[in-house]
Amino acid sequence: MRLAWHDAAVLAAQGFPDYEETLMARAREGEAVLGCVRLSRCALIGVIEDPQQSLRMTFVEGRFPVVRRRTAGGSLSLDPDSLVLVLAVPAACIPAAPAVDCLRAFCAPLVDLIGAWGVAGQFTAPNDITERGRKIASAFVLQTPDVVLFEAVLPLVLDIEGLLKTMRLPLEKLSEQGLLAARQRFAPLKSLLPDLDAGALPAAMAAAIAHFLGASPAAERPPEPKTRERLAPATSTPAPDVSAFLKTPAGVLYLDVWLEGEALIRAARFAGGIVCAKPAALSDLAAALIGADIRKAGPTLADAVVQAAGDLADFDPVDLAYLGDLCATRFHIGARLGVQAARALTIFSPDRRLTMEGLLAGIGAVLLPYCAKPLWCKWRHRDGCPECGRCEIGEAYALARARGLTVVTITAYEHLRAVLADLRQAKVKAFAGVCCTDFFIKRDYAFIEAGIAAILIDIAGDTCYTLRAEEAAYAGRFDAEARLDARLLASVLRWSDAVRPGGATRDLPDRAVTRARKRPKV
Ligand code: SF4
Ligand code: SF4
Structure with missing residues (x-):
């Protein structure tokens, strides 16, 4: 087999989806094609990501485009200092496997190549190449019936400040110390190999990948992009009526639902920067919810997952069905406390069969x-x-004292862990x-470790995440x-009173709030 490869130099980022399609079209005709390209400044998001969830749009808008690629996975902040490898291969050449296994295989020749240059990199699941825990590259894969598309992004030099401002996920503060800490999480190639000849990289990558495919590399001119299919624009749809999320090994997966009538699902989608090879299977799964009663979203998904199991190998089917249950729970909360409350409340339970009332009663x-x-x-x-x-x-x-509940102000992350351990010991x-x-x-493992069910109320206003100061916050030094x-909180506790054995007649919350408000200033 021949691996046709080219160095497309810098491409206007908005043209990237067309470029991907051009390479995939050739793979559909039986060729293996590798493109090495650099993109103009952009945010490159995964095919099912909601930019509002992953990007700091207040920074991005008006500065550079948001471009949706065809592979799933997380968002990236890119500029021409990053090399993007795009490999399109006929599906018959690559054995079907879960995304992580495909990516491990695809990254192996890249790891070997930088290893030959003296850098001890390794594949780190689900989709990174790292060196001593620092990220060198991210990789993504898309499997369609006739083509497998691999993509790898290798920053040569990293604009860490631009990255921190672009991404919405938890960030370090932009102080000198914060930037230093963030820099220590990345290892752009030029930092590892200062004498690297960036101009020679595409040929070296092509040779390594051709060897992996058992093909002979053949350099050619970059192709003229031609478009067969348009991707959905990288803008958000209207806010969902009900949404729930779950942290999975593939990333944080959201299920967003739009309703009609009282409880019928009009539209649904899975979203997130998750690593999966067949994102279309998630779209099909979400389509199975259309017309269903949201209160039955869990069982509806459980049935649909069984039928699509082969295409959903990147997920635990139980997780996917549980996301339906979480949406149903949010709907239940909304019916009782209102839509805003449903958006602000998150349920965590080590026992996924625990009902909302069971949690509240405990x-x-x-x-x-x-x-x-x-x-x-x-x-x-x-x-x-x-x-x-x-x-x-x-x-x-x-509110808490009126009910005889333990009440604690958490002053730092380690304090939270200690308090959770105490609650666990006290069999709360x-x-x-x-x-x-x-x-x-970000810190769900503290809750998982404690193994105690929780109803979590989101806070409003500036958080240390929006202000990029979470490290200070964990140490108890957040100054907003x-x-x-x-x-x-009063509504939640009143609901808890109502379902707790012997607690239905209590009416403590409002009295407590009133009393607190009347206290003199000190
Ligand atoms: S905003 Fe508050 S609750 Fe959130 S991480 Fe910071 S200190 Fe903790
Ligand atoms: S301001 Fe008053 S009510 Fe608020 S935390 Fe301080 S002591 Fe408590």
């Missing part, structure tokens, strides 16, 4: 974040609150917690104020 503690205490309050970095009436944390304390079944969703996504919704 609440034995309330955990609050120090970041919602006023900056001037002497209790900000201490556990406890005398309920002076000057902030909603006092109201939250009153569940807690109501207040924290930003970003924290829960987040906002806690004590009314929502």
Whole structure:
């Protein structure tokens, strides 16, 4: 077999989907084609990513385009200092396998090549090449019935500040120290190989990949792009009526649902920067929800997953069905507490069969974040609150104390772990917690480790993630104020009262809130 390869130099980023299609068209005709290209400044997002979820659009808009590629996986902040490899191969040449296995095989020749240059890189699941834990490259794969498309992005030099400003996922603060810490997570090739001849890279990559394919490399001129199929534009659809997310080994997967009538699903989609080889199978799975009652989303997905199992090898089918259950739970919360409440509440349960009412009935503690205490309050970095009436944390304390619940201000990440360990030892079944969703996504293992069910209330206002100061926050040094919704906490605890054996007649929350508000200023 022949591997036709070319060096396309710098391409206008908006033309990248056409470029991918041009290479795939040749692979459909039986050729293996490798393109080495650099893109103009852009945010390159995965095929099922919602840019609002992955990018800091307030920074991106008006500066550079958001371009949707054909492979799934996370968003990238790119400029011409990154080399992008695009390999299109007839599907018959590559054995079908889950995405991680395909990517491990595809990355092997690249790892060998940089190994020959003295860099001890390795493949790190699900889709990176790393060196001593630092990222050298990211890789992605798309399997269609007739073509397999591999892509790898290798920064030669990395604009870390541009990357941090572009991505919405948890970021380091942009201080000198924060930038240094972020830089230590990446190893652009030029930092490892200062004498690297970037101009010779495409030929070296082509030779390594041709060897992997058992093909002979043949250099050629870059092709003229021609378009057969348009991808969905890289803009967001209207906000879903109900949405839930789950952290999976492939990444954070969202299920977004739009409703008609009381509870019928009009449209649905899976979204996220997840690593999967057949994103179209997720679209088909979401289509199975159309016309279903959202309260049955879990069982509907469970049935559909069985039929599509072969194309969903990158996921645990139980996870996919559970996302339907989580959407149904959010809908249930919305019916009881309103749409805004449903958006602000996240459920975590080690036992996925636990019902919402079962979780609420088990609440034995309330955990609050120090970041919602006023900056001037002497209790900000201490556990406890005398309920002076000057902030909603006092109201939250009153609500919890009125019920005899344990109430703790979490002052740092290690403090959270210690408190969760104490709750576990005390056999507390569940807690109501207040924290930003970003924290829960990034630090979910603290909750998994504790094994205690939780209902988590998102906080409003500036979080340390939006301000890029999470490292300071984990150490208890976040210096902005987040906002806690004590009314929502009151609603949750009142619901808990209603379902707790012997607790239905209690009406403590509103009294507690009123009392806290009337306290004199101190
Ligand atoms: S209620 Fe008063 S003492 Fe308690 S955290 Fe708020 S400001 Fe501080
Ligand atoms: S991560 Fe930051 S913003 Fe989020 S709850 Fe913790 S301190 Fe507050």
